[in-house]
Amino acid sequence: MASVTGAMGAVLAGLSPRISFADGNLVLPANAPRTPATPLRRMTLTPLVSGTRACVHRVDPDGHAHIGYPLAGLGRLLRGSANPEEASSADPLALTLGELRAVILRKGTQSVSMGTLADMLHCTAGTVTYHCRQLEQAGLLSRERQGREVRISRTLRGDALVDALS
Helix, strand or coil, X not given: CHHHHCCHHHHHHCCCCCCEEECCEEECCCCCCXXXXXXXXXXXXXXXXXXXXXXXXXXXXXXXXXXXXXXXXXXXXXXXCCCHHHHHHCCHHHHHHCHHHHHHHHHCCCCEEHHHHHHHHCCCHHHHHHHHHHHHHCCCEEEEEECCXXXXXXXXXXXXXXXXXX
């Protein structure tokens, strides 16, 4: 729709704070490999369930650009908040641990399987495993295999942190 209405520049400029679009040129982050400017013929945009500064990109020699950008409003969606100001400043747990880890820790009040957690968070099992492992190493969660499932539950230390920051 943006392409048809002529608003593609605004869409591209708003993808990520690390991407800019000016004078018809898409400028990717500085960590991109140095290559000659390639005229873009096709572009695939993929939202990422990640931090607000995430940016994944690749430009094929044939001019097909693949760009991953942070999904807008994910933190508000996971917390169920409709107010952007509330979402960004009123959740000390998310500000301390990050959005996904805060949600995982809050969901750990009852034993929940990793698969169920991945479905609830709309992310891969690998992403949930990574974040749960970090929370486990910090002593905030415990993971236990029960048959074919791995289930998480919050530790007393995790309970104390949630109580202190909620």
